[in-house]
Amino acid sequence: MSTKVAAIGIVVADLSVSIAFYEHFGLAFTEADASDGHVEADLGNGLRLMLDSEASIQSFTSAWTRPFGSPRTTIAFQFDDPADVDAKFAELMDAGYHGLRGPWDAPWGQRYASVIDPDGSGVDLFALLS
DSSP states (O other): OOOOOEEEEEESSSSSHHHHHHHHOOOOOOTGGGTTEEEEEETTTTTEEEEHHHHHHHHHOOOOOOOOOOOEEEEEEEEHEEEHHHHHHHHHHHHOOOOEEEEEEEEEEEEEEEEETTTEEEEEEEEEOO
């Protein structure tokens, strides 16, 4: 049996708000199923990011409830240059999103920053230090 990761799914409160956030990373979402509470963006190499509304998830998993507390899931976006991490972090802060930790040089050799998406999921930004 052969398997591979095909998609990452995030349950969101408001599709349009979450789409706007992830578009800051250059993602383009399909709108075909938006009326059903589901959109997808191609991440390359056959991997997709799926956003599903809470109402959509509750329609087939009635016991689902919104998690609370610190992020349980994190998506990491790699940038070509450490300055790009700083620029993207500043762009997101200027757009009103929440920063978890501003850009810093991590001891593992990366420029790193962390933000929170509109639904509380972690989003890390990183680039290799030269």
